[in-house]
Amino acid sequence: MESDSLILKVDNLAVHLDGQKILHDVSFDLNRGDTVAIVGPNGAGKSVLFRALLSLVPYTGTVTWTKGIKINYIPQRFTIDRDFPLTVREFLQFKTKNHHAILDALRSVGITDEHHINHYLLNQRLGWLSGGQIQRVLIAWAIVDEPDVILFDEPTAGIDVGGEETIYHLIKKLKNEKDLTILIISHDLNVVYKYATSVLCLNKDMICYGTPAEALDPSSLKALYGEATFFTHHHHQK
């Protein structure tokens, strides 16, 4: 890899919250265009890693983003009251008033019917949308100001299985279209094999980092999920 494509360098990152070790000794490099999946059991510190990368929690070690890099973040568990008085239009306008940019972003996430967008979706309350629709609008929100990097925290939580598959497809499509670098927390190892260029396994310590085929060997899977895990890897690739 040429050094100019380096986008993030993490060295010896550790996070302690209320005296508890949450993350320890995490080091990795990220290149432009990578799709990195972060896997690990519940409580492994995956979300905390994101928050540290965004400087939202105190940490030790170094996190160095290349200068001028624009990062957007889609947190896990985005919930909004059904009767929260905020329309999709108002929500997207927090980012930009440019109607064309909004239309473009919605088109990119697969909402293409302009009549539907202008006469229905944009005037709809955000809280009235279904889980999958909210997820699409959130992704549109994340791409509308043209970031270089997007951090997704379990983008499919609360979405049915069919929807899950399309959200991942969508992320992959966006990545290719918009030259994005993506970090994604996922609990589904099949998804990791299918979509990620590299994988970072986390269980408070960094267990592995590399391409999915190399990194997810039996010993790191054991360190991640314990002795009793039997994971069979089906080859989905065509």
Add this chain to the structure above:
Amino acid sequence: MNIFTLQLIIGALIGIGAGYIGAFMILRRMALVGDALSHVALPGLAVALLFGFNSFLGAFTALFIAIVGIWILERKTNLPSETLVGIFFTTALALGILLTPQPELLEALFGDIGNVAHMDLYITLPIVALVIIILKLISKPLTLSTISKELTQSMSMKIPVNAINFIFLALIAVIVALGIKVTGTLLMGALVIIPAAAARNISRTFSHYAFMSAVLGGITAIAGIAIAYHYNFAPGPLVVLSGGVLFLISLLFKQ
């Protein structure tokens, strides 16, 4: 300008300010904080009465101290602040009742818009205008952080969420201190909660909601003061009752 017109104008201004800030408060689930908070004004009011300085300043000082307290608690602990707020604010009310000179106690508890002077208009008008302008300026991060603090903090343009929270709390202190003139310390909570709750029923977009909340706040205050004047009642309770009626009507138009 006669005293009744003056009452109506000052009442309407305070109602508009309270309605507008209340719109943000109930979205942030601060309805009861607003209610309890107004009780804190009483000891400040009492001290102002005892030492003969402006009651707005007395109330505001007490509220401001309480607000700083909440802000620090919110940041330093992850405790649900409800309990602490409950203890702290009722204690303040008890202290205030003891400290307030007996003849003024009823006015302090239930408002005294009956004896406003022109001076009050000169204080109220610029303060309410300023509060609305500042709120308008911080409205975007304030709304966004209500939906998701993480989303706001992580936005590519850095938004100082904590600083904005503090400004917001300080503005609440200003409005509550002003509103005590209209409804008194016991009922001020209603003037920020009810118009916003009613506006939420009838609005789909945020801009309509915030606007209607301010309008309904103004209507509530005017209706209450006018009815009270006409039938020679205390205005405070009637302002709150008018708000209650408006809320019931709003239920018929629920979006």
